[in-house]
Amino acid sequence: MPQESEIVTKRVLINLDRCIECGSCAAACYVSHANMPVVGFARSGFALLPLICRQCKAASCVETCPVEAMVRDENGVVRRLLLQCIGCGSCAKACPFGVLPAAPAGVPTGFRSTDRISGHQIAKCDLCEDRTTGDDGAVPRCVAACPTGALVFADERDTSAEAVGVLGGRTTGEDPFKRR
Template sequence: MTRYGMVIDLHKCVGCGACQIACKKENNVDTGMFWSHHLIEESGVFPHVRHEYTPTMCNHCADAECVRVCPTSAMHKDENGLTLHDASRCIGCKSCMMACPYSAVNFNRKDVPRSWDDDEAIIPGCTSTAKEQQGKTGLTVPYYNKDRAATYPGVREVGTVEKCTMCDHRVKVGLAPYCAEVCPAQARVFGDLDDPQSQASQLLARYESHVLKPEVGTHPAVHYVRGF
């Protein structure tokens, strides 16, 4: 059995947001939704202040609350330990959203982002409209990625939920999640947490790690080492 997970080295992370941009492009994530996000915490009194930036995503918990409460088993665990979602079985009840202690699940309220249907140019007579661009590319949303549609709907339907899948479509062909691949500081390491030879396991063996909200007992597969 494989137990995939992510180790994020906060000492290497510079808070550039490349992971969030890459995730949106790779997975066609709508405006206002975030599969890859972040927490920012500032403490202290000037000039003795501390700024902390923590990248976040679905934690792919071993004891996932979203899986436990889903009435149709749309939210489920796969053979590699990833928490995935079968959009065809989703009834849009939002039970998973309410159960997730990390607010990592999004709900689709519209089919196509209205901004991409806009027929008004930002600079009249100079720039093309979003609708014109859409017509020329033949795509209903920007950055449509056919590879994403290999294991999951390329564009999610209205009335269903969605979240980070750890780029399962890439993992199935031997690639790392896109957020890990594009990180300029190589702060994200993906791998089998049960394989002592994997880089992810070696990082956990080398450094003391922590997870978000350990008190809720979901046993996340996303671990953090060192400090921002």
């Protein structure tokens, strides 16, 4: 179990009541990560909702990876080391939230490619560290792209954040026409 200080406290949170399934988050992630999708979608009934890494405190993907390609870095972000990943899929199977699929949003990652390097990858959210490290006001690209404010980059300790309450257990259920 990592020390408290090693865990990220700001996470991407989703307010399901604001998600219009436009795919802006997935598109932003895709074009910014060398066409390797990280943000995927799950279909719940007729709704199509984004799946974003929760940056778990006890990250099963890190525990399971046989080659230590999935690590928690110095900023506390769980990330995949590009050249170390052998594409075995252990992390994808271990993830209890299903956010590490080989084909997020139905788009295959390099996992099935025959390329010697990119053919061995599982896409993994890194919270856009190239933007967010050292800048408290910066947000990951999926959050910046969200047109409706459904995605927020919030500190879980900030109870005033709108989405933190939502994270508590609201679900879409089977019928999104009745969910709101």
